[in-house]
Amino acid sequence: MLEVTSIHKGIVIDHITSGKGLKIFQKLNLDKISSPVVLLMNVSSKTLGKKDVIKIQDEVDLDLTMLGLIDQNITINLISQGEIAEKRQVKLPVKVKGLFECKNPRCITSVDDYAQSEFTLVPNGKIQYRCHYCEELTEYKL
Amino acid sequence: MSLKGRHLIDPNQLSLAELDNIITLGLEIYRNPNHYREICKGKILGTLFYEPSTRTRLSFESAMLRMGGTVLGFSDANTSSAKKGESIADTIRVLDDYADLLVMRHPREGAPLLASQYATVPIVNGGDGGHQHPTQTLTDLITIHHNKGKIENLKVAFCGDLLFGRTVHSLLKTLSRFPNMEFVFISPSELKIPKHLKDEVIKSNNVEIVETTFLEKHMSEIDILYMTRIQKERFFNEEEYVKLKDSYILDLQKLRNAKEDLLIMHPLPRVNEIHPEVDTDTRAKYFEQAKLGVYVRMALMALQLGVIESC
Ligand SMILES: [Zn+2]
Numbered sequence A: 001m002l003e004v005t006s007i008h009k010g011i012v013i014d015h016i017t018s019g020k021g022l023k024i025f026q027k028l029n030l031d032k033i034s035s036p037v038v039l040l041m042n043v044s045s046k047t048l049g050k051k052d053v054i055k056i057q058d059e060v061d062l063d064l065t066m067l068g069l070i071d072q073n074i075t076i077n078l079i080s081q082g083e084i085a086e087k088r089q090v091k092l093p094v095k096v097k098g099l100f101e102c103k104n105p106r107c108i109t110s111v112d113d114y115a116q117s118e119f120t121l122v123p124n125g126k127i128q129y130r131c132h133y134c135e136e137l138t139e140y141k142l
Numbered sequence B: 001m002s003l004k005g006r007h008l009i010d011p012n013q014l015s016l017a018e019l020d021n022i023i024t025l026g027l028e029i030y031r032n033p034n035h036y037r038e039i040c041k042g043k044i045l046g047t048l049f050y051e052p053s054t055r056t057r058l059s060f061e062s063a064m065l066r067m068g069g070t071v072l073g074f075s076d077a078n079t080s081s082a083k084k085g086e087s088i089a090d091t092i093r094v095l096d097d098y099a100d101l102l103v104m105r106h107p108r109e110g111a112p113l114l115a116s117q118y119a120t121v122p123i124v125n126g127g128d129g130g131h132q133h134p135t136q137t138l139t140d141l142i143t144i145h146h147n148k149g150k151i152e153n154l155k156v157a158f159c160g161d162l163l164f165g166r167t168v169h170s171l172l173k174t175l176s177r178f179p180n181m182e183f184v185f186i187s188p189s190e191l192k193i194p195k196h197l198k199d200e201v202i203k204s205n206n207v208e209i210v211e212t213t214f215l216e217k218h219m220s221e222i223d224i225l226y227m228t229r230i231q232k233e234r235f236f237n238e239e240e241y242v243k244l245k246d247s248y249i250l251d252l253q254k255l256r257n258a259k260e261d262l263l264i265m266h267p268l269p270r271v272n273e274i275h276p277e278v279d280t281d282t283r284a285k286y287f288e289q290a291k292l293g294v295y296v297r298m299a300l301m302a303l304q305l306g307v308i309e310s311c
Helices: A021-027 B016-031 B054-065 B088-095 B111-116 B134-148 B166-175 B195-205 B238-245 B286-305
Strands: A010-017 A037-045 A049-057 A075-080 A083-089 A095-097 A118-123 A127-131 A137-139 B044-049 B070-074 B101-106 B123-128 B155-159 B182-186 B208-212 B224-227 B263-265
Touching: A010 A021, A021 A037, A021 A049, B016 B134, B016 B286, B044 B054, B044 B088, B054 B070, B054 B101, B054 B123, B054 B134, B054 B286, B088 B101, B088 B111, B101 B111, B101 B286, B111 B123, B123 B134, B123 B286, B134 B166, B134 B224, B134 B263, B134 B286, B155 B166, B166 B195, B195 B208, B263 B286
Parallel strands: B044 B070, B044 B101, B101 B123, B155 B182, B155 B224, B182 B208, B224 B263
Antiparallel strands: A010 A049, A010 A075, A037 A049, A075 A083, A095 A118, A118 A127, A127 A137
């Protein structure tokens, strides 16, 4: 199996459903950061069979809120001094700012740069968000 | 809580007590307009109408002028300083200093909310696309209160375009917060009330609702009949429109089983959904409704400006 050495300090985004790693890589703009980053695809996993993993070395300021929108199986490991200092499960974010657009073509957010899209999760079992401005529901799809 | 300095973007920002306060004051001003002729002396209302709506604008202007204040503004975004491409935030940052209260009408949904984030003076939503029109809702509520003496225990029928009808959505959401309301939705199947709204209304207060395509079906039981326009272009086929258009024209014949104290309302303008023969019926209150709209706007603005604390 392909081996990548463990990191001393940084973030490991683990248990990504196989095939979604690249999307997350792009959504987090990881091609634009200066720290070392690896994207592992189709790594074997005990629970998932196959998974993708992203390892980011050093402390990088990332908005990880959106991970919950993409894949709720994901675990985030914060690594410090070669050990897992914190393990986080991702959740569907309740409030979302700017990550996607309101689907309502009549919404002010579609024409005014000052109106940054802002949503609140609607607890109805679907991944639906209510727009702060026009109140229309937008279903989140990657 | 005081309304002084507060924005009004969505009628649900007002508690039932605050709604009651505005309506009671509106009726007080309606009965004694001379007492309030000078309360807004020195105050300026700015009317920012990014799309024309003469009735709404004139209602606000009349309300301010009747309280001794003055008005300035524009009624067409293309010929005004708020030219295309300028952000609402920038327009507000400038105009905010020109007036003590601003009313904004905008074709984009959420525009007045955006404006309120940059304004230091109160913003009133004068209608944003198909979204909200809170002062129309206040107008409807004051009309109900004036004629029924209460806003509770009423069976209200909405007839017409219930799918796109902004005034219906806004009023319905607000009415469903009052105790023991029942609703009848009368519309063609293509223009039924949106499901999410229906669910929300039912959940909010366990209210009873009925849906039908026939105007007369529940006529004898209802306390209020709220008529709206049906536009031909909303229909997918001409045949369906022709079949239904006549059944939603309210005439005296259709009112023969109605209650003696039925309240017939319409946000106006009407096209042909209420036959002129109904106008002289004592139950027809749509012109009174437009008139009361001025007084409820006077009450709202007086409270927002803080020239009256409460009544
Ligand atoms: Zn929106």
